[in-house]
Amino acid sequence: xxxxLARIGTAVLCMAVAGFAVWRSVPVLGFALAEREAGESxxxxxxxxxxxxxxxxxxxxASLQSAIAQGQSSDTxxxxxxxxxxxxxxxxxxxxxxxxxxxxxxGMVEVVKALRMSALxxxxxxxxxxxxxxxxxxxxxxxxxxxxxRTAQDIAGGWERLETSDxxxxxxxxxxxxxxxxxxxxxxRQADGMDQARLDDLGLGPAGPAQxxxxxx
Numbered sequence: 001x002x003x004x005l006a007r008i009g010t011a012v013l014c015m016a017v018a019g020f021a022v023w024r025s026v027p028v029l030g031f032a033l034a035e036r037e038a039g040e041s042x043x044x045x046x047x048x049x050x051x052x053x054x055x056x057x058x059x060x061x062a063s064l065q066s067a068i069a070q071g072q073s074s075d076t077x078x079x080x081x082x083x084x085x086x087x088x089x090x091x092x093x094x095x096x097x098x099x100x101x102x103x104x105x106x107g108m109v110e111v112v113k114a115l116r117m118s119a120l121x122x123x124x125x126x127x128x129x130x131x132x133x134x135x136x137x138x139x140x141x142x143x144x145x146x147x148x149x150r151t152a153q154d155i156a157g158g159w160e161r162l163e164t165s166d167x168x169x170x171x172x173x174x175x176x177x178x179x180x181x182x183x184x185x186x187x188x189r190q191a192d193g194m195d196q197a198r199l200d201d202l203g204l205g206p207a208g209p210a211q212x213x214x215x216x217x
Contacts, residue, residue: 076100091122095132108142119150130158134166137173140180152187156194171203 080097087093098114115136122128133154136143143151155162155170162170174181185204188194196206 074104077104089121091118091125091128092131094118094121095128095135099135102139108139111139112142112144112147115147116150119147119154123153124157126158126161128158129154130161130166133158133162134169137170137180140177140184148183149187152184152191152194155188156191156198159193159198167201171201175203 077097077100080093080100083093084090084097094114095118098111098118101111101114115132118128118132133151136147136151136154140148140151174184181204185199188199188202188204199205
């Protein structure tokens, strides 16, 4: 009799545990459905209640923050475009548009278009050149040749506007990207105002002597 009661008790306990697990999994399933709905509609309202639930709180908060950031980028793009319809020669607005497009995950084709327009409308504004150089340098491998040359010119022209921390970031970036370093160094040496002291600040030593034609490297 006692053995039978023990088996019944164990069965009841297992059923209770299983039922509890199913019950606690319901919010997770509900969140998955709400997240899918939010992704299709663009409305994040259905996700908000799940932020207060233990099982889904962290996931919901992450999804909400991601959606808000994307929405802010989208709003920034719209605001920049509205400004540019009134001030198409605003080089800073074109740079802001490039940054907003990058943050929104738009393709590099669109980012490059806005960056190129910033360079065309404000080629010699030192403050803007410094900002454009800081923005463009991490994108080096995705930039076409004309914007790589433009980035070198922006570094040289905006040098006095760069903070010491900005120059340090550039130096670290170049130290971890040998290909970028080898491509950027000769462009900087050709840029006006980029003397050896400034190149040294970026960790770019003097260029080696030219090899005679036909000699071994």
